[in-house]
Amino acid sequence: MANWRANAALLVVTLAAGTASGASVTPSGPEVAENLLRIELHLDRPMAGALDMSHVTLLDSAGTPIPDAFLDLPLLDRSGRNVTLLLHPGRIKTGVGPNVALGPALRSGQSVTLRIDDPQLGRPFAQHWQVTPPLRERIDPQQWTVQTVRRSGRQTLRVIAPAALDGDAVEAIAVQGPDGRRVAGVAMLTAGEREWQFTPKQNWRPGAHLLRIHPRLEDPQGNRLCSAFEQAEQSAKRCEDDGKLAFIIE
Known part of the structure; x- marks a missing residue:
């Protein structure tokens, strides 16, 4: 079974430059759990450079940006097509400093919108989710x-x-x-x-x-x-x- 073991890759996001119309996202369903850790975005060709996290925002149900939701650490793979967005783990783990001080970035029962307007995408990209209770x-x-x-x-x-x-x-x-x-x-x-x-x-x-x-x-x-x-x-x-x-x- 060594071959199929080798096929399992690290969790990644795919982004392609220039055409937001070719974008998709995972989780791709209508819901995400309150303790969501990773967001995966998918486009059809490589980005020219690293994703600018100043152009990546999570909005709450009122359309207000959620502060400190992400780590400033987009993970781009060698192909230039794969990027992983990490939500701040300290806000996810119960009892950890940022979780105590700020609470979770996502809150069950609310809705959130991911918005990316990095110019590399050609035009803004958005994805909406309803937030469900955490899965622990x-x-x-x-x-x-x-x-x-x-x-x-x-x-x-x-x-x-x-x-x-x-x-x-x-x-x-x-x-x-x-x-x-x-x-x-x-x-x-x-x-x-x-x-x-x-x-x-x-x-x-x-x-x-x-x-x-x-x-x-x-x-x-x-x-x-x-x-x-x-x-x-x-x-x-x-x-x-x-x-x-x-x-x-x-």
């Missing part, structure tokens, strides 16, 4: 629902999670067949990153299958398979064990 539990694949398929066909397998996964979860999940080998096919995330879909290249074979989940899989709140973001010493805890979820094709 580790990711548990046993809570996922696998809508099984029938053998002798290439029906799309659907795996539904109770909450959104990070945008790169598409490459962090694999299917292991009855022979113990990875099933080749094409995966995608839908339904606001709550649903992982997989279409095999060849017909499904009958027998016991496993979903194999890379241990570095996270959700937009920074929760992992082995620990929640707010768990004590979470940053020092190493997630080494794959997540597994068994299903049978008859």
Whole structure:
């Protein structure tokens, strides 16, 4: 399973310069949790330079900028197309100084708007979300629902999670067949990153299958398979064990 492990990348955002019409965002659903840690933006070609965080704003439901919502640390990947926006973790973790002094940047029951007007985008970009209660539990694949398929066909397998996964979860999940080998096919995330879909290249074979989940899989709140973001010493805890979820094709 080493190959599929290597395919799981760090959580990133994709931005392309010059055309806001080609922009998308993850979380892409209508809601985000109060303890949202990462926002992922997606455009279709590389930016010319680093994203200027002075042009990145979170607005509350009244249209007022939320102060100190982000770290001034946009993470641009080597391609120039991927940027990660990090909300201030100190405002997320309960009892930490900024959380006590300022409270969370997002508040359950309100709505927020992400606005980016960096000139590199060509025109302003905006995304709206409703804020829901915080999600403070580790990711548990046993809570996922696998809508099984029938053998002798290439029906799309659907795996539904109770909450959104990070945008790169598409490459962090694999299917292991009855022979113990990875099933080749094409995966995608839908339904606001709550649903992982997989279409095999060849017909499904009958027998016991496993979903194999890379241990570095996270959700937009920074929760992992082995620990929640707010768990004590979470940053020092190493997630080494794959997540597994068994299903049978008859």
